[in-house]
Amino acid sequence: MSTGEPSPARRRLPAEWEPQGAIQLTWPHDQTDWAATLDQVHPVLATIAATISRYEPVLIVARDPEHIEEISGFLSEAAIQPDRLWFALAPSNDSWARDHAAITVLEDEKPRLLDFVFNGWGGKYPAALDDAITRALASQGVFGACVPEPVDMVLEGGSIESDGTGTLLTTSRCLLTPTRNPALDRAAIEQRLEQYLGASRILWLEHGQLEGDDTDAHIDTLARFCAPDTIAYVHCDDPQDAHYPELQAMEAELRALRQPGGEPYRLIPLPWPDAIIEDGHRLAATYANFLIINGAVLLPVYGDPADRVARERLATAFPGREVVAIDCRPIIRQGGSLHCLTMQYPAAALGIPQE
Structure with missing residues (x-):
């Protein structure tokens, strides 16, 4: 019997493999930490943008009109679809759109853009400009009638993985770091993830960390949903590697996780590339930082024999999608990789023309 009251809105964080309207890239420039390596970074960004444009629109955030002109030259050389x-x-301040861009949730399958606080991964780096990008895009009509909603909580897109049906995968090392939300304990964080993202289950990993990673173990460097029943993850089988204990412990945690119906997840181990050392420090080369787009998966590769293995294994998780390798060695010098550079939006959240 109806009470006459409206039913509560159903909210969920869509999975990355769901239909997309565009991918955002925030382009690096000479006022960022990329300045010394721009000549190597520009071609990689151009390749990423051109590859995405084969499947869906690309939204590029530029510093100023002169920057647009510069970027357009690189994109023309990369044969982007104009x-x-x-x-x-x-x-x-930087180019990690995954962490400073709005996070889109669907409420009764209609998009809502959530503008969480971005504080430079717990205050490690200046972030005030990046934190204001979503508001700037909204003022230019990028999101059409979909107005971003400010959320007084620090949350980065790279720190959460969604299966699209209410389950989130994350790490305690990141979300519980006191430099992000010092007043919130695990229970309070879970309550807000339920409130804002519609999470009905939160799977916490207590282990996993990559050298060269400044994010406090973002989940998108470690383990990724490929389907509601499938997780691809970083696997280290070298006992001599410093990562071996942590990643073995993380693998055990993943094996213990269960789907909502009680079944174990199908796990796809991604290989471990040889160490890439620069200035005495190891860089965070991870195959887990792939990007799912309409009709394809973009895989970061590092000029390593394991690149081929990673591509073959990831292809088994995405039948019907092309797996496209992108050399991301210049990108990991700044601590992230391909997925970190991007953020997807559904078409209904955008005010830009659609096909």
Whole structure:
């Protein structure tokens, strides 16, 4: 019998493999930490943008009109599809759109853009400009009638993985770091993930960390949903490697996880590339930082024999999608990889033309 009251809205965080309207890239420039390596980074970004444009639109955030002109030259050389390219203007501290861009949830299957606080991964780096990018894009009509909603909570897109049906995968090392939300304990964090993202289950990993990673163990460097029943993860089988104890412990945790119906997850181990050392420090080369787009998966590779193995294994998780390898060696010098550079939006959350 109806009470006459409206039913509560159903909210969920869509999975990355669901239909997308565009991918955001925040382009690096000479006022960022990329300045010394821009000549190597620009071609990689251009390749990423051109590859995405084969499947869906690309939204590029540029510093100013002169920056747009510079970027357009790189994209022309990369043969980007111009009818799938849009620019917006905003000053930026860095280029990690995964963490400073809005997070889209669906409420009764209609998009809502959540503008969480970005504080430079717990105050490690300046982030005020990056934190304002979503508001700048909204003021330029990028999101059309979908107005971003400010959320007084620090949360980065790279720190959460969604299966699209209410389950989130994350790490305690990141979300419980006191430099992000010092007033919130695990229970309070879970309550807010339920409130804002519609999470009905939160799977916490207590282990997993990569050298060269400044994010406090973002889940998108370690383990990723490929389907509601499938997780691809970083696997280290070298007992001499410093990562071996942590990643073996993480693998045991993943094996113990269960789907909502009680079944174990199908686990796909991604290989471990040889160490890439620069200035005496190991860089965070991870195959888990792949990007799922319409019709394809973009896989970061590192000029390593394991690149081929990673591509073959990931292809088994995404039948019907092309797996495209992108050499990301210049990118990992700044601590992230391919997925970290990007953020997807559904078409209904955008004010840019759609096909």
